[in-house]
Amino acid sequence: MQKPLVSVIITTYNRNNYLKKALESVLNQSYKNLDIIVVDDGSFGDENQNLCSKYSFVNYIKIENSGGPCKPRNEGIKISKGAYIAFLDDDDIWEYNKIEILLDVLESNPSFGLAHHYCKLIDENDKDLEKYVGRPGKLEDKHGNISMKMIGNYTVSDYPLCRTEIIKKVGFFNEKMIAAGEDVEYWNRASFFTKFYYVDLPLTKYRIHFSNNSEINRQEYLKLNIFNKYFLTEYKNRGIISETEFHIYIQKLVHNQIKMFKTNFLKSLIILNKLDSFWFMKWKSIKLFIFILIKR
Structure with missing residues (x-):
């Protein structure tokens, strides 16, 4: 039986050094049937294009700067080919078995349209901060039909794996929002269309640095x-x-x-x-x- 194709949409802007690490964490996944899309939100120069050109199976596109992650994600969705979609920002890193674990969960539980997890925090130099984000006090708070629990709350940690059929029902990310809660709003919407499967593992390294913690956000x-x-x-x-x-x-x-x-x-x-x-x-x-x- 053929393994399902998983589209991975990586958004980036002017962080070539981080993008390389994020991209490598996807390329090194234990699950290999991946459709990798890097959407550059108008970075200066051609460093990102040069990096991605080293990999024949990475689809790199560059758009006019939009000022946030919503439009790049939407452009990635439009050209994605997979039965599943996952997102990754250029400054974060996946554990090597993330896709394999989440995909096994969804393939074994067809009534669930999304699988998510919690994250480990790292600093700008990849140092483990020995802190975590997104792990619930009660597992049921993040598992099953949770739309009532999600509204107004940060419930889904970054980068769940979602069935493409659910993404199509939810629609695109809200491009009127800047990088401040746009992912929360999106997965809030998604919770009305499917059950969420929570996996109690830290499958993403979430980077803490100045540019993702600004006052404007x-x-x-x-x-x-x-x-x-x-x-x-x-x-x-x-x-x-x-x-x-x-x-x-x-x-x-x-x-x-x-x-x-x-x-x-x-x-x-x-x-x-x-x-x-x-x-x-x-x-x-x-x-x-x-x-x-x-x-x-």
């Missing part, structure tokens, strides 16, 4: 709940969720936004009013609001 992340409301409204209009479910999800977004007052009070308050102009008339919201104010 932290501020823009505050807008995530507005984008979540957009797609929830669309799903309600399309009949994917009911009117009652819609209001339950919005209430979750409201509570999540109240918690963000610690980051930026005024901006959070403006966004909160856009989510629900009558939030202050709901007792649970008021109690949470008072609690957060006291904690500030």
